[in-house]
Amino acid sequence: MNIPAPSGRQYHLARGDQHATIAEVGASIREYSVGGRDVALPFDKEQIAPAYSGAVLAPWPNRLTDGQYTFDGVEHQVPVNEPGRMTALHGLVSHARFTPSSPVSDTSVTLEHEVVPTLGYPFPVRVRATYALTDEGLEVLVTATNLGQHAAPYGVGFHPWLSPGDAAVDDCTIQVDAATRVLVDDRLLPTGTAPLGADDDMRTPRPLAGFALDDAFVEVVRDDDGLAWIKLASPDGRTSAVWMDDTMDTWQVCTGNDIPGIMRRGVACEPMSCIADAFRTGERLVRLEPGASHTVRWGMRLL
Numbered sequence: 001m002n003i004p005a006p007s008g009r010q011y012h013l014a015r016g017d018q019h020a021t022i023a024e025v026g027a028s029i030r031e032y033s034v035g036g037r038d039v040a041l042p043f044d045k046e047q048i049a050p051a052y053s054g055a056v057l058a059p060w061p062n063r064l065t066d067g068q069y070t071f072d073g074v075e076h077q078v079p080v081n082e083p084g085r086m087t088a089l090h091g092l093v094s095h096a097r098f099t100p101s102s103p104v105s106d107t108s109v110t111l112e113h114e115v116v117p118t119l120g121y122p123f124p125v126r127v128r129a130t131y132a133l134t135d136e137g138l139e140v141l142v143t144a145t146n147l148g149q150h151a152a153p154y155g156v157g158f159h160p161w162l163s164p165g166d167a168a169v170d171d172c173t174i175q176v177d178a179a180t181r182v183l184v185d186d187r188l189l190p191t192g193t194a195p196l197g198a199d200d201d202m203r204t205p206r207p208l209a210g211f212a213l214d215d216a217f218v219e220v221v222r223d224d225d226g227l228a229w230i231k232l233a234s235p236d237g238r239t240s241a242v243w244m245d246d247t248m249d250t251w252q253v254c255t256g257n258d259i260p261g262i263m264r265r266g267v268a269c270e271p272m273s274c275i276a277d278a279f280r281t282g283e284r285l286v287r288l289e290p291g292a293s294h295t296v297r298w299g300m301r302l303l
Contacts, residue, residue, distance in 0.1 A: 005045045006047060006049075007047065010022075010024070010030070011111075013106065013107055013132075019033050020032045020033075022111070023049070024098055025095055027093075027127075027131075028049050028054035028055045030049075030053070030054060032138050037238060039240045040300060042163075050259070051256060052159040055159050056098075057158060057159060058092070058093050058127050058142075059123070059127075059154045059155065060091045060155045060274075061270070062090065062276035064088040065189055065280055066086050066088075067087065072150075076121065085188065090157070097113065098111035101128055108132035109131055110130040114126045123152035127143075128145070137301035140297070141295065144293065145291075146288040146290050146292055149290050152287075153287065154286040155273050155274040155284070155286060157270055158271055160269060160270070160300060162230070162300075163232075164265075164266065166234075167236065169232075169267060170208055172267075173207050173233045174232055175204065176251060177221040177222070177229045178217035178219060179219040181194055181216070182217065188214065189276055189277055213254060213267075214255070217251040218250055228244055241301045242271060243298060243301070244297070245298070248272060248273045249273075250274060251271065252268070253267065256268060271296075273286065
């Protein structure tokens with residue numbers, strides 16, 4: 001009997017000196033490198049993806065208080081998968097199998113998963129993710145479509161861990177294009193926002209030595225092309241970078257200090273359409289009407 005790897009079937013993409021491997025489970029970016037230099041922190045195909053590495057986070061990213069929410073007057077309870085904080089973390093598809101929706105090419109793959117309606121999330125939503133290697137880097141396009149007859153609450157995020165190459169994270173600097181930090185309680189649930197001050201403003205590169213992060217940021221700053229960036233610059237002169245266009249406006253950044261399988265070997269730089277608890281607060285929540293679609297775009301580069 002053939003036993004599938006925990007990360008599922010592997011889809012290998014190549015363009016010039018760029019190489020990416022997209023895993024079936026979670027439609028995860030398992031590897032992405034340029035010229036043999038890791039941009040994404042890789043994980044072995046025989047591993048369960050550590051700390052949501054590279055996964056699609058839908059139909060909500062980040063945390064949901066007690067796994068409970070009310071939508072259109074109906075109360076819902078989804079499973080709590082972070083018992084220490086009593087939250088439902090990162091949606092329903094990060095460990096689901098995605099299947100190809102069109103022929104796979106050498107440079108791109110499109111995978112999709114249909115969320116099965118459950119008592120906690122009784123909405124049939126198809127999540128389709130396209131990964132393509134371009135001349136500039138790895139580009140990701142994700143579209144959710146409501147296949148049901150009723151409106152559905154929706155949010156999406158992604159969990160790439162940027163690699164520092166052969167360096168240690170403490171030898172790197174980080175730049176985050178955002179002006180405001182999301183304040184949280186001891187369960188890492190939002191309580192408000194605050195402008196970044198001199199001690200935590202990362203719009204200019206900041207050394208990571210002795211600096212721990214597990215924070216969300218809003219009021220993102222965009223370049224002339226409409227992109228917001230997070231850049232992890234290493235002593236080798238190269239920079240691992242994540243960008244998002246104007247379809248998303250939230251960053252989550254985590255240095256993974258005490259996370260098994262990560263232990264500060266990389267930095268999670270997560271583009272998201274909303275912050276934690278959006279299903280409860282309605283903040284940045286997408287109301288996906290029957291038959292409607294919602295698309296976001298982001299990518300990774302080695303600079």
